[in-house]
Amino acid sequence: MKEYYIAIIKFPLLVTLSLVLLVTAFFGVALGSWFKLGLSGMEIFLFVSGFIILIVLIFGWVLNLMSTHRKIRPRRLEIFCRWMLYNVYYYFAKWLGKISFQKKLDIQESFLNFNNEMVLSAAAKVSHTNILLLLPHCLQRSDCTVRVTGDINNCEDCGRCGIAEIKALAKREEVKAAVATGGSLARKIILDNKPDVIVAVACHRDLVDGMRDSWRHSIYAVLNERPKGPCFETEVSIKTIEFAIKKFK
Ligand code: SF4
Incomplete structure (x- = not known):
C-alpha cells in the first residue's frame, strides 16, 4: 500500500520541488543582484523574462494538477497542459530524481500513473x-x-x-x-x-x-x-x- 502511494505521488512531488527550487534560485539571484549593485537595463530585461517564464511554468503545473481531477477546457488549454507535462515537467522530475538518487523506473511509473489520472479525468462521462x-x-x-x-x-x-x-x-x-x-x-x-x-x-x-x-x-x-x-x-x-x-x- 505504501509503495503504491509513493508510486502515485513521486512524480508530482518531484515536479513541485523542482519548481520550488527554481523559484528560490531565481529570487535569490535577482534580489542578490538588486541589493548588491542595482540592475542594468539588460539585467532587468533578463529577470523580467525569467519571471514570466516562471509564471508560465507554475500556471502550467497547477493546470496539470487540476487535470487529474477535472477536464481542462478550452481544448487549447488542455493541449498546452499536455505539452508541458510531456516536454517540460517530465524532465524536471527526471532531473531532480537523478540528483536525489531516485530510481528511474519509479519516476517513470509515477509519471505513467499521473498521466493515467489525467486521461481518465478527461474521458469521464x-x-x-x-x-x-x-x-x-x-x-x-x-x-x-x-x-x-x-x-x-x-x-x-x-x-x-x-x-x-x-x-x-x-x-x-x-x-x-x-x-x-x-x-x-x-x-x-x-x-x-x-x-x-x-x-x-x-x-x-x-x-x-x-x-x-x-x-x-x-x-x-x-x-x-x-x-x-x-x-x-x-x-x-x-x-x-x-x-x-x-x-x-
Ligand atoms: S495464444 Fe496465440 S499468440 Fe500465443 S502462443 Fe498461442 S497461438 Fe501463439
Missing part, C-alpha cells in the same frame, strides 16, 4: 467508440509461429501466452487490438486508426517514449510484467486492460 488496444510483440510466445503483428485474430488460441485472452477481450468489448513491433509501427497503427483513446501495454521506457511521441493522443498506460527479462515473453494483467477499456466506454 464521455463514451468512446474508437478505442485502440496497442500491444507489444513481446507478449507473444517466442516459439509461436503464428504472425499476430498484422492481425491479432491470426492467434490460434492455444493459450500459451496472453494474446489469446486479449484477443477474446477485444472481441467481447468490441475494441480494436493491434500488436506493434516498435515505435514506427505503433505510430503507423495510430495514424491508420485515428483512435479517440489508446490503451497501450508496454514496458516503462516504451510507454514513456511512446506517450511523449504521441502526446496529442489520450493514452492510458498499462505496464507489462517481465518475469523472463526485458522484451521476452512478457505478461500483462488482463483485469487492468479490461478496467481501462470499461472506463472509456
Whole structure:
C-alpha cells in the first residue's frame, strides 16, 4: 500500500520541488543582484523574462494538477497542459530524481500513473467508440509461429501466452487490438486508426517514449510484467486492460 502511494505521488512531488527550487534560485539571484549593485537595463530585461517564464511554468503545473481531477477546457488549454507535462515537467522530475538518487523506473511509473489520472479525468462521462488496444510483440510466445503483428485474430488460441485472452477481450468489448513491433509501427497503427483513446501495454521506457511521441493522443498506460527479462515473453494483467477499456466506454 505504501509503495503504491509513493508510486502515485513521486512524480508530482518531484515536479513541485523542482519548481520550488527554481523559484528560490531565481529570487535569490535577482534580489542578490538588486541589493548588491542595482540592475542594468539588460539585467532587468533578463529577470523580467525569467519571471514570466516562471509564471508560465507554475500556471502550467497547477493546470496539470487540476487535470487529474477535472477536464481542462478550452481544448487549447488542455493541449498546452499536455505539452508541458510531456516536454517540460517530465524532465524536471527526471532531473531532480537523478540528483536525489531516485530510481528511474519509479519516476517513470509515477509519471505513467499521473498521466493515467489525467486521461481518465478527461474521458469521464464521455463514451468512446474508437478505442485502440496497442500491444507489444513481446507478449507473444517466442516459439509461436503464428504472425499476430498484422492481425491479432491470426492467434490460434492455444493459450500459451496472453494474446489469446486479449484477443477474446477485444472481441467481447468490441475494441480494436493491434500488436506493434516498435515505435514506427505503433505510430503507423495510430495514424491508420485515428483512435479517440489508446490503451497501450508496454514496458516503462516504451510507454514513456511512446506517450511523449504521441502526446496529442489520450493514452492510458498499462505496464507489462517481465518475469523472463526485458522484451521476452512478457505478461500483462488482463483485469487492468479490461478496467481501462470499461472506463472509456
Ligand atoms: S495464444 Fe496465440 S499468440 Fe500465443 S502462443 Fe498461442 S497461438 Fe501463439
